[in-house]
Amino acid sequence: MLEVNTQNAGGSIVMTPVGDVDLSCSRELQGHIKRALEGKPKSLVVNLEKVPYMDSSGVATLVEAMQIARKQGTRLVLCGLQDKVRSIFEIARLDRVFTIASDVQAAAAS
């Protein structure tokens, strides 16, 4: 159900989910992220510009991803957060725990 576009350029992956991320599809996103991390890429950018809404099941998936990424030395960056998505990160005080860039370009440069 959840469309996820993934681009791999020289060991750096940009993943762009499309649509609301809630309990009905957060496991799907989890699957995509886990498969991407398995290859131990240099970096994984999760581009949220096409995600108008996310609930805490989506956030949990990203926290898990961050923990796996840290352990294996993959740089995990979130970017393109829309207002509603930014809001949940702020309420959960995770906006300072994640590396958050404005867009994919900034994420690559960060």
Added chain:
Amino acid sequence: MLEVNTQNAGGSIVMTPVGDVDLSCSRELQGHIKRALEGKPKSLVVNLEKVPYMDSSGVATLVEAMQIARKQGTRLVLCGLQDKVRSIFEIARLDRVFTIASDVQAAAAS
């Protein structure tokens, strides 16, 4: 409840409602339009670019406006129809009954 911005330039009125037009506010729109028509302006442009949604109670208000306008010689033009609003005019086969322009500029020139 319904925000309606009205500009009067030399006997030509441009009216811009903001928000959904449904049964909860179509009478309000009706009031605004009737007051505008009372002055027998040369033209009345109803700019719908800020109306994401309209139901048949809104359409009825515009049909009534058209009938009053015709009688008194006011030119009534609709413009800026978003997809969902265009769809109801098409279903009701009123898209050819009204003069419909793309935007306010085109409406003035039409």
Added chain:
Amino acid sequence: MEPRHVSSQAERASSPASTVPIPEPTGPAPVRVEMLSQPRFLSGARDLVSAVSKRCGFDDAACGQMALAVDEALCNVIRHGYDRRPDGKIWISLWPIEESGKEPTGIKIVIEDEARQVEPEKIKSRDLDDIRPGGLGVHIIQQIMSRSYFEKREKVGMRLVMLKMHNNR
């Protein structure tokens, strides 16, 4: 009084029927809204219908149209059924149309009230060429839905059954 099931159809008046039978879900609806007959709740009902339709596999344009059809039906209940009384009850029931385990192929939407009963065959819009304010709601519903029909509920009120399939048959 409260409708739990859509029962078998007595006194049914069909809109132009499609030839292929549509598998109508029965049993309690997985999503049901109960609302008072107040125009301020129309937007909530619309947005719920649109979101559930989306999850039934319809594209954004179709979801918007389904929201419009439901809005028109609710407006009619508020205006004609309850004469704009604000304390009438309206129920909107939604069923994804699906074979178990498969993706939905359509949606069934039923609107019920406890308002005035009218003969189903009397519920129709004006001639489209007879242009005047109003008289479009039922036409809009029929255009948008694959199939729709009104019926009298068992004791009080009316029921409008609307079916929409992906392939519009």
Added chain:
Amino acid sequence: MEPRHVSSQAERASSPASTVPIPEPTGPAPVRVEMLSQPRFLSGARDLVSAVSKRCGFDDAACGQMALAVDEALCNVIRHGYDRRPDGKIWISLWPIEESGKEPTGIKIVIEDEARQVEPEKIKSRDLDDIRPGGLGVHIIQQIMSRSYFEKREKVGMRLVMLKMHNNR
């Protein structure tokens, strides 16, 4: 089984209470959704809550947050209450908070289920500094709402009462 009223509160556990009492509407809710415990219906519930909140005078950001709070509460009922069983019932009831004839000053939202009963005081999120996946839903609800509390329903299931005022008190 079906909740028609929110009755007086026994076994209530309050979240950090505001000092000013909020006028809680009683009686049947003017809008109520009954849904099965399936994640695919979350988006419909969210969009309805957001649209009704809008009609209660909240700005878009607040409406989005209220939709999030309800989503979190529903997720918890689905996961913890019903252990992801798809056939549990959930009720969402909405009341504009208003004096008659005046514009609403807030909204009351109640979520009820027939699922496992737990002690209200045991329902809480993880420490925010103890970063791990999950454990945020209850915190999010408390942050967004002016006031919220869980209680056991009379016979089966839980009830979550959420109040949000314009001035957030």
